[in-house]
Amino acid sequence: MTAPIPATATATATWREQLSALRFLAAKVARVHGPTHPDAAIIAQVVNTLIDTPAVDMDTQAALSRRLDELTGGFHPWPGSCGSVHQLFTGLKAVAAALPKKSQS
Amino acid sequence: MPCADHLPPVDLSRVSATSILSGEHRVILQVLDVVEKLAALALRDQRIPSEHASQALEVLAKFADRCHHGKEETVLFPVLEAIQPGFSPVQMMRAEHVESRAFIRAMTEAVAAGDAASYARAANGYVDLLRQHIHKEDDILFRFAGQMLTPAQDAEVLDGYRRIEHDDMGDGTHERLLGIADTLATTYGVPRASDSQQIMDLLTAICGCKKD
Numbered sequence: 001m002t003a004p005i006p007a008t009a010t011a012t013a014t015w016r017e018q019l020s021a022l023r024f025l026a027a028k029v030a031r032v033h034g035p036t037h038p039d040a041a042i043i044a045q046v047v048n049t050l051i052d053t054p055a056v057d058m059d060t061q062a063a064l065s066r067r068l069d070e071l072t073g074g075f076h077p078w079p080g081s082c083g084s085v086h087q088l089f090t091g092l093k094a095v096a097a098a099l100p101k102k103s104q105s
Numbered sequence: 106m107p108c109a110d111h112l113p114p115v116d117l118s119r120v121s122a123t124s125i126l127s128g129e130h131r132v133i134l135q136v137l138d139v140v141e142k143l144a145a146l147a148l149r150d151q152r153i154p155s156e157h158a159s160q161a162l163e164v165l166a167k168f169a170d171r172c173h174h175g176k177e178e179t180v181l182f183p184v185l186e187a188i189q190p191g192f193s194p195v196q197m198m199r200a201e202h203v204e205s206r207a208f209i210r211a212m213t214e215a216v217a218a219g220d221a222a223s224y225a226r227a228a229n230g231y232v233d234l235l236r237q238h239i240h241k242e243d244d245i246l247f248r249f250a251g252q253m254l255t256p257a258q259d260a261e262v263l264d265g266y267r268r269i270e271h272d273d274m275g276d277g278t279h280e281r282l283l284g285i286a287d288t289l290a291t292t293y294g295v296p297r298a299s300d301s302q303q304i305m306d307l308l309t310a311i312c313g314c315k316k317d
Contacts, residue, residue: 017284017285017288018284019284020284020285020287020288021277021280021281021283021284021285022280022284023284023287023299024279024280024283024284024299024305024308024309025277025280027305027308027309028280028309028310028311028312029312031306031309031310031312032312032314033312082276082312082313082314083271083276083277083313083314084276084277084312084313084314086276087276087277087280091277
């Protein structure tokens with residue numbers, strides 16, 4: 001019988017899978033809404049950086065989670081924004097909730 | 106039908122009715138590479154890697170068929186047929202879409218039954234069919250389409266794609282399926298189409314709230 005997968009590993013796999021889809025949404029939002037919301041391009045960059053961050057690097061994950069919170073104003077979609085923006089911010093909020101909140105060191 | 110060789114290939118550097126579909130073809134080819142590996146594993150182990158096979162089937166059924174083939178069958182092809190009634194390449198492509206759905210059904214049934222041999226047979230049949238189908242569309246049909254569509258018709262087709270991607274599929278669905286395709290590619294060591302910035306730009310070009 002194989003050992004159960006640790007809960008932290010499962011959670012990591014889940015938010016990484018979510019990020020895989022959010023990478024496309026973030027790129028779309030940056031492309032379409034970048035001219036009126038310059039932060040959109042930075043959000044897309046942070047998502048890409050988060051994807052590339054090693055699973056063990058919790059300090060960087062916590063810092064990027066805080067950065068996403070700042071850039072999105074607490075994950076509140078811009079007034080009058082479209083469904084793609086709402087989907088992106090909702091997804092980022094869920095990912096941020098699964099990330100470490102404080103530096104481990 | 107004249108030869109398409111003298112016509113320019115689809116220009117992937119700009120958003121158009123044909124470049125959007127060619128960009129999606131790169132993702133479908135990526136998933137076909139994964140499915141080919143799943144079929145080989147199923148034959149080798151006499152057991153279907155069912156979680157990944159089901160994920161690949163979701164991408165094929167919803168992204169490749171419902172969304173991508175949907176854009177072709179309900180938006181692009183009718184415009185081409187209105188320009189040139191009885192346009193034969195379109196009729197052939199429609200027939201191959203029907204054939205591809207039979208393979209998807211066969212794979213789905215094989216996964217449900219845990220029948221590894223049937224899964225591998227259907228998966229390999231699907232992969233062969235779709236690779237040839239995509240080659241025909243990219244190198245023949247879309248070259249003709251690029252010459253046939255006026256800028257106004259091209260814009261009309263793009264608006265139809267927007268309706269399918271956002272109104273029919275729903276905001277975020279397209280991206281969720283692309284995410285699954287990329288996760289599968291990473292798992293099976295297949296190159297991701299979205300690592301090309303040009304393809305990424307095409308995959309994210311259509312937003313429900315904006316005209317291109």
